[in-house]
Amino acid sequence: MVTLHFNGNLVDLLPRQFIKDSLVRFDLQRQTSVKDLIESFGVPHPEIEKILIDGAETGFGAAVHPHAEIEIFPISSASDFLSPSLLRPDPLVDFRFIVDVNVGKLGVKLRHLGFDTLFSESLGDPRIAAIAGCRRRILLTRDRNLLKRKVVDFGHLVRGKRPSDQIVEVIRLYGLRNKINPCSRCLLCNGLLYAARKEDVLGALEPLTKKYYTVFHQCEGCGKIYWAGSHRDNMDRELRDILRRAARAI
Ligand SMILES: [Zn+2]
Incomplete structure (x- = not known):
């Protein structure tokens, strides 16, 4: 037996x-x-x-x-994902993610918080698993069969149903509270944002944006321009909520 x-x-x-x-x-x-x-x-x-x-x-x-x-x-919040272990001799070099389409909003939230996160509706399961394995990315999904693929070393079956719960679950599990760097990454392409001078982006701005905003960031990948609009208050509130909930003991 x-x-x-x-x-x-x-x-x-x-x-x-x-x-x-x-x-x-x-x-x-x-x-x-x-x-x-x-x-x-x-x-x-x-x-x-x-x-x-x-x-x-x-x-x-x-x-x-x-x-x-x-x-x-x-695996748990006490796990050391950055050191070799018997089950994973080749550890993570950093906390980078690939996110399945069934938790796509979680992927957007991770980018919001500055984490290197890949996702695309056009990637099939074999490709997602291969990227997770070869490029040492953590695979986040609600699909058990995808996680069972042998090539996947690091991954998590997301338990929360709401994206606001899922992001807390991931931040807590991987101990990422101190690595959050909001608004540092492009939501469209995952590229890094850099501070842009207003005069350099002026030609691409709408008249009201031009009038009311002075601080701009631009994506080094796709060139998208970001500024601190009214949505910023909502984001700050959401970030405070994530930090508060992620700090709680499980
Ligand atoms: Zn971009």
Whole structure:
């Protein structure tokens, strides 16, 4: 009999009949890797920080014997994503994201806060997974099957339904509160913004913008011009709310 013990919030991902005691027991009829076995119960491997088989830490490719006792621990706000680990020998170099279309508004919010974030409706699942894997980006999605792709090392199954909850969830999980740099990145193309002199952008401004605003930024990628309009108050309020909620203990 194989025993799997899912810890922390991994329990929420299990089929309903296993949620109560977070334990799965069954007769193993086939040879399998521990990654495939765990994922067959609905838990994508990027959600996992550590696996123990009979008390010994193992990688995703470890074979499971018929009497194995397996402990599975989740990634969390205490995880160190920037250092090598047994499950992820090639760590992140920074917190950069690729966001699936099913959480597209989360992607916009991440750019608002200054995080390097890719998303596009034209990217299919294989391409999204490949970019996440090859370019060391964190994949954010609500699609478990996308996260289960082997090439994906870093990713998170977004639990929140509302974008305002999702952004807090991500900031909290990856400890990004102190890395927020609002209005430093283009919402259209992900390029960085630089301070532009008014006289240099004058020709591209509407008459009222020209009249009332003096501080401008321009995207180094697509050239879009930004200025602090009335939407700025709403953004400041939203940012304060994110910081307050992200600071709370989980
Ligand atoms: Zn741009």
